Amino acid sequence: MTNFIDLVTSRRSIRKYEDRPVEKEKVQQILKAALMAPSSKRCTPWQFVVIDDKEKLQKLSVCREMGCKFMEGAPLAIVVLAEEEKSDVWVEDATIAAIMIQLQVEDLGLGSCWMQVRNRKKDENLTTEDYIKEIINAPAGLKVECVIGIGYKAEEKKPFDETRLQLDKIHYNNF
Numbered sequence: 001m002t003n004f005i006d007l008v009t010s011r012r013s014i015r016k017y018e019d020r021p022v023e024k025e026k027v028q029q030i031l032k033a034a035l036m037a038p039s040s041k042r043c044t045p046w047q048f049v050v051i052d053d054k055e056k057l058q059k060l061s062v063c064r065e066m067g068c069k070f071m072e073g074a075p076l077a078i079v080v081l082a083e084e085e086k087s088d089v090w091v092e093d094a095t096i097a098a099i100m101i102q103l104q105v106e107d108l109g110l111g112s113c114w115m116q117v118r119n120r121k122k123d124e125n126l127t128t129e130d131y132i133k134e135i136i137n138a139p140a141g142l143k144v145e146c147v148i149g150i151g152y153k154a155e156e157k158k159p160f161d162e163t164r165l166q167l168d169k170i171h172y173n174n175f
């Protein structure tokens with residue numbers, strides 16, 4: 001197991017992937033990590049949709065004008081949704097599950113990138129959320145937070161440079 005701070009330091013957004021599938025066992029482990037995410041009152045409002053269908057991945061890659069093209073080359077994506085009725089803090093719950101996915105992905109030696117869905121539009125008449133819900137046949141009542149693109153890294157990114165830590169954002173007892 002990677003040392004946690006090394007894991008956090010090396011995780012970067014990876015948008016280029018090798019053209020090979022992610023093994024089933026690895027996908028299972030990623031999902032396990034998601035299902036162990038903390039949630040408010042342990043009400044676990046999330047749902048996860050695993051996508052490895054090329055046609056669907058291609059459709060995801062045009063769900064917004066920008067910021068989603070990388071999905072076309074991803075062999076795998078996980079749509080992170082939540083039942084709005086179950087929790088008034090579903091955004092937090094879904095977000096925490098998504099970062100658990102990203103960290104587990106990194107620990108497995110794979111790369112990932114977050115694709116924002118909530119509050120985004122495909123075009124003037126359609127939200128990104130409604131477009132994606134249609135692709136995956138999501139029932140009403142479910143909200144889409146994001147989609148995490150996952151795959152073997154086909155680009156290298158330097159680990160976080162600690163000299164760039166924004167220490168001025170830290171305050172002790174008072175601002």
Ligand SMILES: Cc1cc2nc3c(=O)[nH]c(=O)nc-3n(C[C@H](O)[C@H](O)[C@H](O)COP(=O)(O)O)c2cc1C
Nearest residue numbers: 011012013014015066067068070113114115116157
């Ligand atoms: C809430 C959130 C939304 C993001 N949305 C997108 C997105 O839609 N498309 C994308 O390519 N990257 C997206 N990212 C990735 C960020 O651009 C990336 O994390 C940031 O530039 C820092 O780079 P790093 O992850 O390599 O450290 C998102 C990240 C977060 C946390």
